[in-house]
Amino acid sequence: MSTTSTETETVAKTARAAFEASQLIDSAERTRALHEIRKELEANKDSILQANGEDMTHAEVEAAAGRLARSLVKRLDLRTGDKWDAMLQGVSDIAALPDPTGAISYARELHDGLELYRVSCPIGVLLVIFEARPEVVVNVAALALKSGNAVILKGGRESARTAAALARAIQTALARTTLPSAFVQAVETRAEVAALLAQDRYIDLVIPRGSNALVRAIQHSTRIPVMGHADGLCAIYLDAGADREKALRVVLDAKVDYPAACNAVETLLVHERLLGTIWPDVARTLLAADVRLLCDGPTLSALGPSTAANFATHVSPATPDAYTTEHLSLTLAVRAVPSLCAAIAHINAHGSHHTDCIVTESAEAGRTFVRGVDSAGVFVNASTRFADGFRYGFGAEVGISTGRIHARGPVGLEGLVTYKYVLRSQGADGHIVGEFGSGQGKRQYTHQPIDAAELPF
Amino acid sequence: MSTTSTETETVAKTARAAFEASQLIDSAERTRALHEIRKELEANKDSILQANGEDMTHAEVEAAAGRLARSLVKRLDLRTGDKWDAMLQGVSDIAALPDPTGAISYARELHDGLELYRVSCPIGVLLVIFEARPEVVVNVAALALKSGNAVILKGGRESARTAAALARAIQTALARTTLPSAFVQAVETRAEVAALLAQDRYIDLVIPRGSNALVRAIQHSTRIPVMGHADGLCAIYLDAGADREKALRVVLDAKVDYPAACNAVETLLVHERLLGTIWPDVARTLLAADVRLLCDGPTLSALGPSTAANFATHVSPATPDAYTTEHLSLTLAVRAVPSLCAAIAHINAHGSHHTDCIVTESAEAGRTFVRGVDSAGVFVNASTRFADGFRYGFGAEVGISTGRIHARGPVGLEGLVTYKYVLRSQGADGHIVGEFGSGQGKRQYTHQPIDAAELPF
Numbered sequence: 078m079s080t081t082s083t084e085t086e087t088v089a090k091t092a093r094a095a096f097e098a099s100q101l102i103d104s105a106e107r108t109r110a111l112h113e114i115r116k117e118l119e120a121n122k123d124s125i126l127q128a129n130g131e132d133m134t135h136a137e138v139e140a141a142a143g144r145l146a147r148s149l150v151k152r153l154d155l156r157t158g159d160k161w162d163a164m165l166q167g168v169s170d171i172a173a174l175p176d177p178t179g180a181i182s183y184a185r186e187l188h189d190g191l192e193l194y195r196v197s198c199p200i201g202v203l204l205v206i207f208e209a210r211p212e213v214v215v216n217v218a219a220l221a222l223k224s225g226n227a228v229i230l231k232g233g234r235e236s237a238r239t240a241a242a243l244a245r246a247i248q249t250a251l252a253r254t255t256l257p258s259a260f261v262q263a264v265e266t267r268a269e270v271a272a273l274l275a276q277d278r279y280i281d282l283v284i285p286r287g288s289n290a291l292v293r294a295i296q297h298s299t300r301i302p303v304m305g306h307a308d309g310l311c312a313i314y315l316d317a318g319a320d321r322e323k324a325l326r327v328v329l330d331a332k333v334d335y336p337a338a339c340n341a342v343e344t345l346l347v348h349e350r351l352l353g354t355i356w357p358d359v360a361r362t363l364l365a366a367d368v369r370l371l372c373d374g375p376t377l378s379a380l381g382p383s384t385a386a387n388f389a390t391h392v393s394p395a396t397p398d399a400y401t402t403e404h405l406s407l408t409l410a411v412r413a414v415p416s417l418c419a420a421i422a423h424i425n426a427h428g429s430h431h432t433d434c435i436v437t438e439s440a441e442a443g444r445t446f447v448r449g450v451d452s453a454g455v456f457v458n459a460s461t462r463f464a465d466g467f468r469y470g471f472g473a474e475v476g477i478s479t480g481r482i483h484a485r486g487p488v489g490l491e492g493l494v495t496y497k498y499v500l501r502s503q504g505a506d507g508h509i510v511g512e513f514g515s516g517q518g519k520r521q522y523t524h525q526p527i528d529a530a531e532l533p534f
Numbered sequence: 535m536s537t538t539s540t541e542t543e544t545v546a547k548t549a550r551a552a553f554e555a556s557q558l559i560d561s562a563e564r565t566r567a568l569h570e571i572r573k574e575l576e577a578n579k580d581s582i583l584q585a586n587g588e589d590m591t592h593a594e595v596e597a598a599a600g601r602l603a604r605s606l607v608k609r610l611d612l613r614t615g616d617k618w619d620a621m622l623q624g625v626s627d628i629a630a631l632p633d634p635t636g637a638i639s640y641a642r643e644l645h646d647g648l649e650l651y652r653v654s655c656p657i658g659v660l661l662v663i664f665e666a667r668p669e670v671v672v673n674v675a676a677l678a679l680k681s682g683n684a685v686i687l688k689g690g691r692e693s694a695r696t697a698a699a700l701a702r703a704i705q706t707a708l709a710r711t712t713l714p715s716a717f718v719q720a721v722e723t724r725a726e727v728a729a730l731l732a733q734d735r736y737i738d739l740v741i742p743r744g745s746n747a748l749v750r751a752i753q754h755s756t757r758i759p760v761m762g763h764a765d766g767l768c769a770i771y772l773d774a775g776a777d778r779e780k781a782l783r784v785v786l787d788a789k790v791d792y793p794a795a796c797n798a799v800e801t802l803l804v805h806e807r808l809l810g811t812i813w814p815d816v817a818r819t820l821l822a823a824d825v826r827l828l829c830d831g832p833t834l835s836a837l838g839p840s841t842a843a844n845f846a847t848h849v850s851p852a853t854p855d856a857y858t859t860e861h862l863s864l865t866l867a868v869r870a871v872p873s874l875c876a877a878i879a880h881i882n883a884h885g886s887h888h889t890d891c892i893v894t895e896s897a898e899a900g901r902t903f904v905r906g907v908d909s910a911g912v913f914v915n916a917s918t919r920f921a922d923g924f925r926y927g928f929g930a931e932v933g934i935s936t937g938r939i940h941a942r943g944p945v946g947l948e949g950l951v952t953y954k955y956v957l958r959s960q961g962a963d964g965h966i967v968g969e970f971g972s973g974q975g976k977r978q979y980t981h982q983p984i985d986a987a988e989l990p991f
Binding site: 096097100101185187191193200201281282296297300302320322323326327329330331334421422425436440443444445447448449451452453454455456457458459460462463464468469470480481482483485486487495496497498499500501502503504506507508509510511513522524532534 | 553554557558642644648650657658738739753754757759777779780781783784786787788791878879882893897900901902904905906908909910911912913914915916917919920921925926927937938939940942943944952953954955956957958959960961963964965966967968970979981989991
């Protein structure tokens with residue numbers, strides 16, 4: 078084993094030990110830690126932003142030399158706009174959320190004096206791998222603390238100085254609580270991602286925060302469960318029964334509100350009956366907003382140079398891969414479909430099971446669409462951009478998952494907890510299964526619901 | 535791609551198509567299919583049991599030649615005891631359970647006329663890989679149908695004839711419903727396990743039903759999520775505050791009720807203060823039940839030849855691997871611990887996070903144990919053998935999971951569903967995110983709870 082692997086195993090092992098030790102500490106201490114972190118960040122604002130300035134200077138050089146993408150440089154910056162304040166406010170907001178642990182989701186009396194409780198608890202040790210945005214350190218540490226999970230944070234080389242300064246402040250704050258200091262660990266570049274992804278004995282869940290390429294690479298190289306989404310290939314289907322105004326508004330918002338987001342629309346499916354009616358209006362609206370349209374034969378034929386001044390530059394025939402490409406820009410693939418069923422089939426076959434929308438006035442068509450489309454979000458007459466943990470009312474967002482196991486769609490703190498079954502016998506001599514059964518004198522299970530919001534002991 | 539891989543991909547693809555098509559069929563049809571399956575099995579009892587007889591004859595030959603384990607031969611038999619009737623009753627019991635799909639677990643008004651519902655739905659396509667027991671075909675098909683998941687069943691060569699006969703009956707029954715016939719597929723030996731495990735594009739969850747070796751091999755060879763447990767290394771800790779009678783009863787039941795079960799106890803931890811008091815009594819009881827004890831120094835010294843007549847043959851020093859071995863027989867590893875914390879640390883480090891128990895009269899010790907032990911089941915004064923879906927009151931058991939993601943512990947039908955978010959706008963012109971925000975004239979999210987048990991449309 079290389080030195081790196083040994084070091085990495087130590088990081089993972091101490092994280093596990095910190096998690097286990099933390100289980101005996103009252104959850105209120107974790108919320109107190111969040112307030113301490115906010116205070117410590119405020120007290121160290123100058124030095125943290127100075128470290129961020131150094132990262133920026135270095136990144137500018139790298140970008141000028143073509144070794145780093147311009148978009149990454151911008152994401153690195155913690156000094157402009159309200160990014161710093163928003164980061165601090167996020168810590169306070171997460172601290173104020175209800176405790177996701179200790180909640181009972183199933184409680185039954187199995188027999189007189191034998192009570193079963195399913196109680197929510199942390200998953201264990203999280204590994205969060207992120208690119209560029211250094212505020213992820215604070216955001217993820219806050220989510221992990223609130224949900225009781227130990228966390229290992231692995232950032233990119235480009236944000237190393239900022240991440241280290243933020244992690245130091247978090248460590249200092251943690252030292253003022255009874256929580257183990259290894260509860261939140263930020264590892265620097267020496268610990269390689271591959272070595273961390275091999276620690277499935279100690280790490281329970283990997284959360285990648287960054288580009289599709291990052292997510293996909295991680296999904297393909299670990300046996301630890303990964304929560305995230307690689308692609309956001311969202312579609313809107315304009316049904317035969319679509320309302321013109323709703324179609325115009327919903328498609329425009331879903332495409333132009335924030336084209337680089339995973340919940341922006343990438344494919345527009347148009348019912349054939351709308352080709353001569355609503356579709357040209359929708360196209361006109363999109364072209365006026367500088368959207369490029371990649372059209373199949375029927376949707377292309379339905380338009381013409383008279384549609385818009387930028388028709389020649391912005392409208393072109395779609396190649397087959399247009400319907401499986403996440404453009405993340407002002408580009409939209411368009412296709413005509415003969416029926417609602419054809420739209421559902423297209424989405425299930427070509428989409429990424431993220432969020433898809435139907436525009437229709439028919440309740441029956443809406444009903445069929447939300448049942449037939451196999452995606453985390455299925456919307457009727459509402460922009461795909463609503464797919465977001467804050468908009469859904471979770472108060473925090475861990476990420477968006479296109480997996481079907483554990484958590485699906487926008488994930489709040491609930492996605493960072495699992496549960497355990499607590500069984501307590503208060504019988505005079507303990508409960509044993511040998512006394513239960515169908516024979517003479519055997520005990521029977523009662524399976525009576527118990528009303529309990531938390532463990533009674 | 536080999537012929538096998540192509541065939542396997544076809545199986546996976548048709549399963550996915552069947553799942554997608556089934557989403558538009560009312561869930562009542564799936565329950566009706568279960569009643570049809572029971573009828574068809576009853577009508578074909580003779581031919582199915584004849585096929586089972588052929589499998590048995592073949593297996594006996596293989597066992598005699600040392601090519602098949604004796605224990606597997608016994609598990610193959612569908613003709614003795616109440617196995618046939620129990621199999622049929624299982625189908626009826628699953629049919630009678632509440633529908634796990636279509637249930638609302640979160641509902642919020644995001645804004646006037648914009649309603650969000652989180653509704654339970656099937657996961658998609660399940661792959662169930664099993665050994666020996668042919669009744670798994672019927673049991674799993676019933677669970678999959680009830681929960682709305684398409685399923686691919688892959689059994690072992692030894693039960694091929696029985697499994698094929700059962701699968702034929704299921705297919706015939708399905709043909710009398712509107713469900714796609716590929717909803718339940720049993721693949722025979724030509725389709726290789728490895729090829730199926732590579733179909734992560736079409737298969738959503740793998741459920742292995744069989745030996746530890748089978749589960750472990752599958753966990754290590756697929757990127758599809760696996761639900762199951764490889765090991766059942768359960769421990770009982772006799773606390774300083776343990777009651778003698780409870781200790782005797784709980785330990786004996788947990789060890790001898792069914793030693794080959796995953797929830798049988800494999801490790802006994804004894805508080806040092808009990809070495810001269812309760813421990814010799816516990817040892818005497820276990821030795822009288824023919825249990826072999828692998829003891830560490832202190833627990834061994836506390837006993838002597840006077841403990842039992844079989845002391846010489848049944849008590850021996852424990853090697854270090856005794857505490858990480860799942861004996862699945864009348865063997866128990868025993869170790870003295872100086873404290874409750876040491877017991878928790880031993881269990882977290884050596885156990886398999888399945889089910890662990892403390893015997894104590896101290897409410898505080900019980901409280902600490904259930905919080906500190908990081909297992910799916912944490913019991914106080916109750917036998918580990920209670921860890922079971924039927925005993926927990928689920929009405930069905932899909933399996934027991936030692937993973938922390940998605941489902942943990944005994945898994946009922948709930949473990950076979952996920953959810954999707956349904957967002958419906960009933961506003962006059964559709965809802966778009968561009969109108970929400972903090973600026974002048976912007977809309978605000980209301981996030982008001984909605985009282986709904988099912989989708990309102």
